[in-house]
Amino acid sequence: MASLKEIKGRIASVGNTLKITSAMKMVSSAKLHRAQSAAAALAAYDRALKRLGEAVRTVEAGESIARWYRVAERAERVAVVAMASDSSLCGSFNNNAIKALHSTLGQLHEAGCTAITLYPIGEKMAQAVAKSGLEADFGFRALMGEGSFAQTATLADRLIEGFATGLFDRIVLVYNHFYSMGRQAPVSEEFLPLSPQQKEQEQSGQTAEYLLEPKAEELTGELIPYLLRTRLHTAILDSLLAEHAARMVAMQTATDNASALLEELRLSYNKRRQQAITEELADITQAAEGQ
Numbered sequence: 001m002a003s004l005k006e007i008k009g010r011i012a013s014v015g016n017t018l019k020i021t022s023a024m025k026m027v028s029s030a031k032l033h034r035a036q037s038a039a040a041a042l043a044a045y046d047r048a049l050k051r052l053g054e055a056v057r058t059v060e061a062g063e064s065i066a067r068w069y070r071v072a073e074r075a076e077r078v079a080v081v082a083m084a085s086d087s088s089l090c091g092s093f094n095n096n097a098i099k100a101l102h103s104t105l106g107q108l109h110e111a112g113c114t115a116i117t118l119y120p121i122g123e124k125m126a127q128a129v130a131k132s133g134l135e136a137d138f139g140f141r142a143l144m145g146e147g148s149f150a151q152t153a154t155l156a157d158r159l160i161e162g163f164a165t166g167l168f169d170r171i172v173l174v175y176n177h178f179y180s181m182g183r184q185a186p187v188s189e190e191f192l193p194l195s196p197q198q199k200e201q202e203q204s205g206q207t208a209e210y211l212l213e214p215k216a217e218e219l220t221g222e223l224i225p226y227l228l229r230t231r232l233h234t235a236i237l238d239s240l241l242a243e244h245a246a247r248m249v250a251m252q253t254a255t256d257n258a259s260a261l262l263e264e265l266r267l268s269y270n271k272r273r274q275q276a277i278t279e280e281l282a283d284i285t286q287a288a289e290g291q
Contacts, residue, residue, distance in 0.1 A: 004276065007269045014265060018258040024089070025251035032244040039178070039237040046234045049227045054196065056212065056220060064217040067164070068194050068224050075169035077115045078108055079159060081191070081232070083175035083239040084125035086145045090247035093176060093184065094124040097239075100186030101125070101174050105134075108172075117168070119155065121236065144240065149233050156229040163192045173232070175239040181249065184242035191231065194224075 057065050084097040108116060118136035120126040126141035140155045162168040171191040176184045212219055 004269065004272055007265060007272060011262065011265045011269060014258055014262050018255060018262060021251045021254040021258060025248055025255055028244050028248035028251060032241065032248055035237065035241045035244055039234070039241045042230070042234050042237055046227075046230050049223075049230055053194070053223060053227050056216060056223060057196065059212055059216065064220045065224070068192070068220075069196060071193055072169040074112060076113055077117075077167065077169050078113045079117045079119065079162060079168045079171045080104060080108075081119045081121065081155070081159070081171070081173050081235075082125050082129070083144065083173075083236065084120075084122040084128070085243045086123040086142075088124065089250060090243055091250040091253075093243055093246040094122075094128075096184075096186045097125060097174065097176050098128045100176075100188060101128075102132075104172060104174050104188045117162075119159075122239075144236065149229070152233040152236060153229045156232045157225065159191065159232075160225050160228055168192070173235050175235055176242040176246070178238055178242040178245055181245050184246050189235075192228070 057069065080101070082097065082101040084094045088094065105116065118129055118134055119140055120129045120136055120138060121140055122144040123141060126136075126138055129136045130138070140151075143151055143155065159168070159171050163171060170193070172188060173191050174186065174188045177187045178184055
């Protein structure tokens with residue numbers, strides 16, 4: 001049985017841990033609300049850009065727009081952008097993203113991909129990729145912490161150039177998507193080629209008419225790269241939002257467990273202390289009777 005001193009030490013230790021997890025939960029909550037506002041605003045902007053891109057595609061059937069939607073008959077060269085966090089203490093967030101990456105790589109190999117270029121984002125993803133011995137470009141591993149659109153645009157432009165020049169047949173994003181506070185799940189989605197967005201037209205049964213100014217080639221040259229930069233930044237913010245939510249939930253769970261453990265230790269301490277007092281009184285009584 002643990003002594004009173006040992007129990008008291010554990011109470012102090014768990015109490016300190018409780019303070020840390022509570023503070024981390026509050027920090028994650030504040031970051032979550034900021035990221036949620038930014039992600040919601042950018043997601044709406046991203047959807048508007050997609051509709052604009054689809055509008056150009058419906059009007060202009062030339063090579064300037066068609067090449068971004070063209071699916072290769074045999075996608076042998078693929079770029080994979082995989083995202084995780086820079087730190088831990090966020091539950092299974094990082095492990096889920098890493099498992100999703102390996103699952104995606106397995107599917108690509110089965111589909112006949114012979115050359116895969118990895119772009120890990122986030123220290124935990126970069127460490128997992130390096131540990132696995134996979135070939136990768138680690139130049140953007142700090143992008144998750146920086147979180148600026150300018151830095152994202154640099155990676156997006158490299159991917160766009162690779163697809164435009166034929167270096168990549170496909171580009172895939174792997175990251176944790178934020179569904180709700182209690183659910184953040186990994187997704188693997190196509191970044192390039194673009195997918196036609198026809199649901200709204202199919203539902204309404206109408207096709208809008210558009211007039212393009214400037215010409216389609218000039219408009220596409222500016223619109224598509226900007227649309228893709230925004231899309232990549234939206235995915236990064238989505239992953240960041242999921243990370244903050246996962247960390248907040250993890251710290252809430254840790255705080256609840258620490259509180260429960262603290263109550264058990266205090267109860268054990270009080271019982272042990274009462275037992276010690278009872279034993280001491282018994283010894284005093286026996287000594288008095290012996291006299």
